[in-house]
Amino acid sequence: MQPTLSIHITDLCNSRCTFCVVGSPLYTKNTVQFGQVLDFLKSNANQGFWAVNLHGGEPTIDPHFLDILANIRELGYKEVHLQTNGIKLADSSYAKKLVDLGVTLFIVSLHGDSPAMQDELTHTPSGLERTLEGIRQVKALGASVRTNTVITKRNVEHVLGIARLACELSVDHVNFSNLHPVGSAFFSFQKLVPPFAVIRTHLLPAVEHLLIASRKVTLEGFPYCTMPNMESLHLNEQGRRIRMLMRGQVIENYDAFMSTSCRQFGAPCQTCEIREPCGGVYNEYIQYRGWAEFAPLQRVRLTSHRGT
Amino acid sequence: MKARRHLFLALTRAGWGETALGIRVAQQLQHTGEEPFFLVHEAAGMLFRNGTIPFEEYSDKVGPFFEFLLDEQVTLQKPASIILCDFLTTVDNLRLMGLSPDILSRYGIPIIAMDTWNFEESGTGVDIFIGKTKPVSNWIAELPFRLAPVPFVRPQAKGACSFLPAPVRLPQRIREHVRAGFGLSAHDRAVLICTANWQQTVYNDDNGQRMAGAVPPLLGRYLAEFGPSVHVIHIGPTAFAFEGSLGERYHWMPSQTSERFQHVLGSVDLYLSLNVSATTMSTAIASGIPVVVVQNSCAAQNVDEACAWATFPLSDRVRTWLEQTTPLYPFSMFPLGFFRFLAPVLVDNPYCQAFHTVELLDEEGCKSTCNALLFDRGAREALLQAQAQYTALVHKLPTAANLVQSYLERGACSPR
Numbered sequence: 001m002q003p004t005l006s007i008h009i010t011d012l013c014n015s016r017c018t019f020c021v022v023g024s025p026l027y028t029k030n031t032v033q034f035g036q037v038l039d040f041l042k043s044n045a046n047q048g049f050w051a052v053n054l055h056g057g058e059p060t061i062d063p064h065f066l067d068i069l070a071n072i073r074e075l076g077y078k079e080v081h082l083q084t085n086g087i088k089l090a091d092s093s094y095a096k097k098l099v100d101l102g103v104t105l106f107i108v109s110l111h112g113d114s115p116a117m118q119d120e121l122t123h124t125p126s127g128l129e130r131t132l133e134g135i136r137q138v139k140a141l142g143a144s145v146r147t148n149t150v151i152t153k154r155n156v157e158h159v160l161g162i163a164r165l166a167c168e169l170s171v172d173h174v175n176f177s178n179l180h181p182v183g184s185a186f187f188s189f190q191k192l193v194p195p196f197a198v199i200r201t202h203l204l205p206a207v208e209h210l211l212i213a214s215r216k217v218t219l220e221g222f223p224y225c226t227m228p229n230m231e232s233l234h235l236n237e238q239g240r241r242i243r244m245l246m247r248g249q250v251i252e253n254y255d256a257f258m259s260t261s262c263r264q265f266g267a268p269c270q271t272c273e274i275r276e277p278c279g280g281v282y283n284e285y286i287q288y289r290g291w292a293e294f295a296p297l298q299r300v301r302l303t304s305h306r307g308t
Numbered sequence: 309m310k311a312r313r314h315l316f317l318a319l320t321r322a323g324w325g326e327t328a329l330g331i332r333v334a335q336q337l338q339h340t341g342e343e344p345f346f347l348v349h350e351a352a353g354m355l356f357r358n359g360t361i362p363f364e365e366y367s368d369k370v371g372p373f374f375e376f377l378l379d380e381q382v383t384l385q386k387p388a389s390i391i392l393c394d395f396l397t398t399v400d401n402l403r404l405m406g407l408s409p410d411i412l413s414r415y416g417i418p419i420i421a422m423d424t425w426n427f428e429e430s431g432t433g434v435d436i437f438i439g440k441t442k443p444v445s446n447w448i449a450e451l452p453f454r455l456a457p458v459p460f461v462r463p464q465a466k467g468a469c470s471f472l473p474a475p476v477r478l479p480q481r482i483r484e485h486v487r488a489g490f491g492l493s494a495h496d497r498a499v500l501i502c503t504a505n506w507q508q509t510v511y512n513d514d515n516g517q518r519m520a521g522a523v524p525p526l527l528g529r530y531l532a533e534f535g536p537s538v539h540v541i542h543i544g545p546t547a548f549a550f551e552g553s554l555g556e557r558y559h560w561m562p563s564q565t566s567e568r569f570q571h572v573l574g575s576v577d578l579y580l581s582l583n584v585s586a587t588t589m590s591t592a593i594a595s596g597i598p599v600v601v602v603q604n605s606c607a608a609q610n611v612d613e614a615c616a617w618a619t620f621p622l623s624d625r626v627r628t629w630l631e632q633t634t635p636l637y638p639f640s641m642f643p644l645g646f647f648r649f650l651a652p653v654l655v656d657n658p659y660c661q662a663f664h665t666v667e668l669l670d671e672e673g674c675k676s677t678c679n680a681l682l683f684d685r686g687a688r689e690a691l692l693q694a695q696a697q698y699t700a701l702v703h704k705l706p707t708a709a710n711l712v713q714s715y716l717e718r719g720a721c722s723p724r
Contacts, residue, residue, distance in 0.1 A: 025485040026485065028479055028482070123485075184486075184489055185489075186561075186564070187490060188491075191490065191491045288562060
């Protein structure tokens with residue numbers, strides 16, 4: 001996978017997800033400095049970074065967002081990936097503007113297969129309707145779309161429905177994320193975080209549906225032992241190199257940072273043979289639930305038949 | 309002029325209260341341009357994360373080698389003072405490491421002791437469980453310069469100074485968001501209970517262990533009857549056995565960073581404390597959040613003695629509970645005791661006007677007091693007004709930083 005810059009461009013958002021990992025609804029003003037974003041883009045130009053991934057908060061509501069896109073283009077980066085709730089993309093002229101300014105991949109949050117579910121989780125009335133329209137708009141413009149679904153107690157029984165919806169929308173790639181209990185999600189943990197056994201039960205049919213439909217499907221943030229036999233689907237299996245700018249702090253290697261600062265290994269990990277790529281369990285998950293759900297894995301040993 | 313440095317010792321591993329008080333002093337000193345530095349037990353390390361105060365953590369493994377760690381920090385930091393957070397826990401924890409508090413005197417650096425309990429009033433023996441007394445080191449007499457935190461001690465105490473934290477005030481939008489995270493609607497009410505490690509541990513004492521197990525379920529049953537709109541948020545090392553009575557209205561959260569704590573505190577309607585001296589209580593008082601303290605004043609060998617003691621009717625539930633729980637000992641700090649030790653500190657102390665106190669055995673009193681503060685605007689306003697009067701009184705005191713500076717300027721705070 002090509003090296004990527006990843007930039008948190010705003011703390012603010014027009015949704016109010018109770019599981020927001022960056023805690024956007026807890027912010028009353030944006031702490032991100034536009035100048036720092038530009039300096040980061042300039043200092044990393046021509047350094048081998050192929051793509052720039054923009055996220056927040058909701059990037060499309062940031063007053064500097066279009067300037068940032070223009071700068072990315074001017075500095076010669078090849079691709080722009082935009083993490084968005086897709087609401088503003090429902091405006092066809094706005095969606096076209098973003099594609100014209102070089103956004104190649106739209107990573108759109110899709111947390112429900114019905115307005116009631118998505119709107120409840122995001123506290124955004126009519127949110128799903130606009131998100132779906134946004135996906136249609138950018139697909140019609142020829143851009144790629146990856147959806148991201150954070151799995152919660154509210155939507156876990158509907159992940160197959162969400163997968164079907166993504167296929168109907170001709171989404172290219174579907175990602176399922178394990179809820180990271182920081183930001184707003186720390187407070188809603190008990191209400192929102194399902195046990196891994198429940199997630200696994202519902203996730204497997206969704207993954208199978210997507211693979212049969214020839215969609216790319218990935219998992220993010222799940223300890224490997226909680227989703228056995230799905231190792232190749234984990235996003236961090238794909239050799240990522242991500243340098244991130246987060247509220248003025250540069251994180252040289254995002255995956256390594258997550259593993260060392262946000263996740264931990266425990267007693268069950270001591271004898272696990274795939275501990276390193278797994279990265280461990282979110283610290284806050286362990287604070288709440290402990291280690292009972294986890295067990296060491298063994299690498300599948302392939303038997304060579306040559307010379308027998 | 310070069311900024312003065314202050315070495316804070318926060319050695320307690322059983323709770324965060326004393327360390328949190330030390331952080332308040334450190335923040336006050338930082339605002340005046342001075343430089344605090346903490347040597348802190350790892351159990352309280354979370355209090356410093358995402359903060360601006362430099363610190364070094366140590367673990368229990370260090371044992372008596374703590375002495376060398378201290379030497380190193382004194383050499384490196386060249387502090388103008390050593391501040392004990394607080395006196396009692398410093399002495400206790402140095403002894404646990406096999407060290408005498410005298411080692412602090414050898415540097416010739418002024419030692420300033422946080423005197424959380426105002427030892428001149430409280431006396432020198434702490435009542436613990438039934439029939440146990442923990443002596444207080446008389447080394448305190450050799451430390452003339454003290455910081456007596458208000459809240460909790462009276463404003464006239466020796467070394468009294470304001471430890472009042474900044475109020476937590478959340479915008480309505482954020483408050484609603486945090487409450488939504490717990491599944492609370494606009495009409496629901498949230499009661500916060502906080503417990504420290506020392507309140508939820510295994511005690512090497514049958515009476516302490518029995519009381520630690522018996523009180524939370526009783527309280528849980530009271531809380532369950534506050535009505536379907538009342539939720540309980542509990543922040544502590546482990547969940548209480550409340551689920552049976554409160555179901556999904558009980559929300560346990562592990563101990564957490566100051567920032568997260570403030571978001572929770574700023575989103576609740578009532579703070580219920582089982583520890584009259586909790587530092588979190590003073591944050592609630594400063595923030596205009598009604599506070600109720602649950603204490604037990606009753607010492608009873610059996611139900612009959614408890615009935616004879618009670619000036620209020622004992623409910624059937626409480627009688628049954630007493631049959632299973634006696635002998636009973638009084639506590640101001642559940643489940644340890646501290647009742648007789650703190651009684652002189654609390655009598656006529658204006659701090660006690662800033663919250664309501666209820667007796668654990670008074671089921672009706674406990675429920676009606678909390679219900680009034682949750683649902684009766686008049687009762688709530690009256691307590692908030694009392695809190696405002698108290699905080700105004702505390703604001704007239706010098707800050708802890710003022711006092712530290714005046715001690716150092718007098719140049720006379722070395723141990724005698």
